Amino acid sequence: MPLLDPYTGPWTESEAAHLARRAGFGASPSEITALVGGGAATDMEAAVDSLIDYDPVDAALEAEILALPSTTDFNNIKNPTRISHLGGWWLYRMVHSTQPLQEQFTLFLHNMLVSEYTKVQSGITNNVNAGNDGSDPANQVCATGTLPPDPNRKRAILVRMMRDQNNLFRTGGHLRYRDTLRSITRDPAMLIYLDNRQNVKNRPQENYAREIMELFSMGVGNYSEDDVREVARAFTGEGLDQDCADDWPYAYEFQGNRHDTNAKTVFADVFNLPGPGQDTDHVIDLILSKVSVNPPHASLPAASIFLAWKLVTWFVNEDISITDPAVLELADFLANDSSTNGYNYDFREAMRKLLKSSFFFDPAHRYTMYKHPADYVAMALRTLGANDSDYTRESSNNPGGAQRVAGMGMTLFNPPNVAGWNHGTAWITSGNLINRFNYADRVSKSSILTDAYCDGLIPSLVADEQDHAGMIEYFRARLIQTALRPEEVTILQDFLTGVENSAGTATQKYRRKIRGLAHLFMTLPQYQLK
Amino acid sequence: MKRRDMIQLGLGSLAYFTTERTTPNWIIRSAEAIPNPGGENRILVIVQQAGGNDGLNTVIPRTDPVYYDPNTRGSLIIPAGMEINLDGLNGFHPKLARLANWYQNGHLAIVQNVGYPNPNLSHFTSTDYWERGSVPGVPLPTQGWVARFYDNTCAGMPDPYALQMMASGLSDVPDSLEGTTGYTTPAILQASTYALTTDSDAALRRDAIAALNSIATTDPRIDFLQRSESTAEASAEDIAAAASVAVLGNYPAGTFGEGLKLASQVIRAGFPTRIFYVSQNGYDTHANQVGPDPVNTGDHQELLDAFDQALDAFLFEMQTSGNLDRVLMLTFSEFGRRVAGNGSLGCDHGAGNCLMALGGRVAGGVYGGQPDLTDLIKGNLKYTVDFRAVYSEVLEAWFEADPTPVFGESYDLSGIQFIQGVSSVSGWRLY
Numbered sequence A: 001m002p003l004l005d006p007y008t009g010p011w012t013e014s015e016a017a018h019l020a021r022r023a024g025f026g027a028s029p030s031e032i033t034a035l036v037g038g039g040a041a042t043d044m045e046a047a048v049d050s051l052i053d054y055d056p057v058d059a060a061l062e063a064e065i066l067a068l069p070s071t072t073d074f075n076n077i078k079n080p081t082r083i084s085h086l087g088g089w090w091l092y093r094m095v096h097s098t099q100p101l102q103e104q105f106t107l108f109l110h111n112m113l114v115s116e117y118t119k120v121q122s123g124i125t126n127n128v129n130a131g132n133d134g135s136d137p138a139n140q141v142c143a144t145g146t147l148p149p150d151p152n153r154k155r156a157i158l159v160r161m162m163r164d165q166n167n168l169f170r171t172g173g174h175l176r177y178r179d180t181l182r183s184i185t186r187d188p189a190m191l192i193y194l195d196n197r198q199n200v201k202n203r204p205q206e207n208y209a210r211e212i213m214e215l216f217s218m219g220v221g222n223y224s225e226d227d228v229r230e231v232a233r234a235f236t237g238e239g240l241d242q243d244c245a246d247d248w249p250y251a252y253e254f255q256g257n258r259h260d261t262n263a264k265t266v267f268a269d270v271f272n273l274p275g276p277g278q279d280t281d282h283v284i285d286l287i288l289s290k291v292s293v294n295p296p297h298a299s300l301p302a303a304s305i306f307l308a309w310k311l312v313t314w315f316v317n318e319d320i321s322i323t324d325p326a327v328l329e330l331a332d333f334l335a336n337d338s339s340t341n342g343y344n345y346d347f348r349e350a351m352r353k354l355l356k357s358s359f360f361f362d363p364a365h366r367y368t369m370y371k372h373p374a375d376y377v378a379m380a381l382r383t384l385g386a387n388d389s390d391y392t393r394e395s396s397n398n399p400g401g402a403q404r405v406a407g408m409g410m411t412l413f414n415p416p417n418v419a420g421w422n423h424g425t426a427w428i429t430s431g432n433l434i435n436r437f438n439y440a441d442r443v444s445k446s447s448i449l450t451d452a453y454c455d456g457l458i459p460s461l462v463a464d465e466q467d468h469a470g471m472i473e474y475f476r477a478r479l480i481q482t483a484l485r486p487e488e489v490t491i492l493q494d495f496l497t498g499v500e501n502s503a504g505t506a507t508q509k510y511r512r513k514i515r516g517l518a519h520l521f522m523t524l525p526q527y528q529l530k
Numbered sequence B: 001m002k003r004r005d006m007i008q009l010g011l012g013s014l015a016y017f018t019t020e021r022t023t024p025n026w027i028i029r030s031a032e033a034i035p036n037p038g039g040e041n042r043i044l045v046i047v048q049q050a051g052g053n054d055g056l057n058t059v060i061p062r063t064d065p066v067y068y069d070p071n072t073r074g075s076l077i078i079p080a081g082m083e084i085n086l087d088g089l090n091g092f093h094p095k096l097a098r099l100a101n102w103y104q105n106g107h108l109a110i111v112q113n114v115g116y117p118n119p120n121l122s123h124f125t126s127t128d129y130w131e132r133g134s135v136p137g138v139p140l141p142t143q144g145w146v147a148r149f150y151d152n153t154c155a156g157m158p159d160p161y162a163l164q165m166m167a168s169g170l171s172d173v174p175d176s177l178e179g180t181t182g183y184t185t186p187a188i189l190q191a192s193t194y195a196l197t198t199d200s201d202a203a204l205r206r207d208a209i210a211a212l213n214s215i216a217t218t219d220p221r222i223d224f225l226q227r228s229e230s231t232a233e234a235s236a237e238d239i240a241a242a243a244s245v246a247v248l249g250n251y252p253a254g255t256f257g258e259g260l261k262l263a264s265q266v267i268r269a270g271f272p273t274r275i276f277y278v279s280q281n282g283y284d285t286h287a288n289q290v291g292p293d294p295v296n297t298g299d300h301q302e303l304l305d306a307f308d309q310a311l312d313a314f315l316f317e318m319q320t321s322g323n324l325d326r327v328l329m330l331t332f333s334e335f336g337r338r339v340a341g342n343g344s345l346g347c348d349h350g351a352g353n354c355l356m357a358l359g360g361r362v363a364g365g366v367y368g369g370q371p372d373l374t375d376l377i378k379g380n381l382k383y384t385v386d387f388r389a390v391y392s393e394v395l396e397a398w399f400e401a402d403p404t405p406v407f408g409e410s411y412d413l414s415g416i417q418f419i420q421g422v423s424s425v426s427g428w429r430l431y
Helices: A013-022 A029-036 A041-052 A059-066 A072-078 A083-096 A100-112 A117-122 A153-172 A177-185 A188-193 A207-214 A225-234 A278-289 A302-315 A325-335 A347-355 A373-384 A401-407 A430-443 A451-456 A468-480 A486-500 A506-522 B003-007 B094-104 B123-132 B145-154 B202-212 B220-242 B255-268 B299-320 B387-398
Strands: A238-240 A252-254 A264-266 A269-271 B043-050 B059-061 B090-092 B108-115 B165-168 B275-281 B327-332 B353-359 B365-367
Touching (some): A013 A029, A029 A041, A041 A100, A041 A347, A059 A072, A059 A083, A083 A117, A083 A153, A083 A373, A100 A153, A100 A302, A100 A347, A117 A153, A153 A188, A177 A207, A177 A278, A207 A225, A207 A278, A225 A264, A225 A278, A264 A278, A269 A278, A278 A302, A373 A401, A373 A468, A373 A506, A401 A430, A430 A506, A430 B220, A451 A506, A468 A506, A486 A506, A486 B202, B043 B255, B094 B353, B108 B387, B145 B387, B220 B255, B255 B299, B275 B299, B327 B387
Parallel strands (some): B043 B275, B043 B327, B108 B365, B165 B275
Antiparallel strands (some): A264 A269, B059 B090, B108 B353, B327 B353
């Protein structure tokens, strides 16, 4: 198993920066220095461990958020009341997290275990705002309990559902995937998004049954259409209650009267288990154990291969094929974690193996991935130590950070379809690039690169207002982290000379140089890569 | 000459790409370099209905008793008499009233029973087949079917036009248009934000950005990024010009309507764009396809209403601007849906389906026969018309190009010749 053997090459700034770009949202030079430590193999291991062994709750981050001043934007982040706030709520975490892999991994899972908020929203009845006393059978909000009128309840329910799902990924998503799959199957937003709350015996429907196998575990081709129909039967009755007593009419509930109690046959296994949800858990175990139909991997569970491939293409190189030997090695590692109950798929240990491997640090994989829109924004703000002044604004002419990310093709909480975003080259379309470059322009404004920020670079990071080489190096070390092309240096110097030769005081021109360089660096082809 | 000055040289006569990796790879747009195209410069608008449209509730087989069997279709049935009769055998969903007028005027063709052998019921696998013009059992081509046609037909052309193809109302490029050699297709989600902004030192910054993105490179990723920047910068001015063209039609809200609206503006602004791709999402109606009133409630009638409104607005603008004979719209969806309904007022993934072609040179009518609701495979409609035959009709009759190299085989088009009255003299010319 040579590819995933521990990396034994040099442990320098270059390798540490690669780790930080992939297993987080990049790192500033001082953070990279800390990751390098003494430059020994044990320092590499400690750096990877420090990223992977994160706490379920980033206490430092939550304390920081609570201490934010009471601006409209920060209030939206502290207590999101509309779905449009939630993207900023998350983006702020990506920028400020002290456990950056936690947020990158949450995004990985969000992109695999998709729920689009637009459909979840349309699946929440408008009647919840009117409320009712449970006596009107035509108004199906409450089967039991009562619900007082609240004009904002529907949007509050949507925010809570999407945030709860996100926190499911955030707190334990990096642990055993088997548990995650059990949880997401009963997650209210998912039960609405893939319709399983309406999956009932006699005329079952296949939406969740198909997608859990095709997109959440095994990949297309490893199950038959008959399997889809039988899994749908096994999932009948996994639904949501309409008990309004707790003011929350969308809690998970197993509805035995809607569950098909006849024998089901999935992958030739015949079963009908008596307890609530037991059929579902059994199906998940069957799915995670089903051996691949693909000849190169025929001895391994299909899910181990598919999930290994998902990890590798998100964290190492999106061009890697599912038949790559490294994928097979990681699949084999994932499949080693099993018990009598079946395969657990411990993502944390798989990530530890992957991120410490010679495969991960292979120079051939560096700068091979296209940054996704959240990377594009968060890496700039993190490495520059700058803060966006507005993450949640909905205005069309000056939208906030999350809306900017949406303009680049990534509406957080609303992937385009159940397969998630196309990544790789799909991020780099003309329209998405325009929105990237316009965010670079936004970063260059005095609201983000403030006068104090610019002036504070002198003299420790930039010698003086005419130190053009120092200014270029400042941004190179943060935004690019590899060598600039000679032509680029010339063009950037010409730009600085142009500003120097224009009107204004030395201080004014200096600030325009810094801000202009931020804009230009974020339009460099190299900055689109990670 | 500064790049900025070159970009100002002339709209409508632009090239955005080179055919090989050279410096500069952003495009010198020279009005003189591009001859004025002759002929009709025919246009294809591909309309995706993403998610798997229920063809049986779009084009209703109004004389088929199986359709009206409550044990099969259940709540999904559009009650007899509510549909809009087209030809006696078929009726449109009541929300397709505007398109029914286009049918009656002879500008709308329906092709029934379209599909492919061994259908795959995954959205994404089946969409791959439709977009790449391929079927199960053979290696999936890396290029889309339109891209292959484009590369075949344009081989050796000296200076192709700008905005030759565009994805309108989308933030990513669909696979149908993906993979054209040397060309990065613009994707424009909305015209209003498709413009580069610059805070201070605008001229200095713009010049620097252009220069930074036009450095000779052998790195394929850097090259791709630089090309994409060139496409973005060059197309942004054209889109701004197009967006000022007056909107005459009544488009529905949302990115689908916006996409068709912008396509119409680009056409009416006189840009030589030949291929447009628009997409309407939401057809995966496992649940709540219909509500308590199957005609006026539920998700499907809402989708069809917007579909009807958007296509009608677009065709109206084409007609009033004298472009209707230049335009062909072709709809597709990755699969039809299960004939029988499920227990949640919807239906699951199916196979065979219908599609539509619309335009001034479309010979209206119903092609491909009637769907057989009794001879099913696992509850799904069989196909009798290979979708690649439909594509071949478009390539052969509309673009006067040989479809065989695109699909690797040829098809019998005798029953699906829905394009008629096209003069072979004034047809497709790329240059």
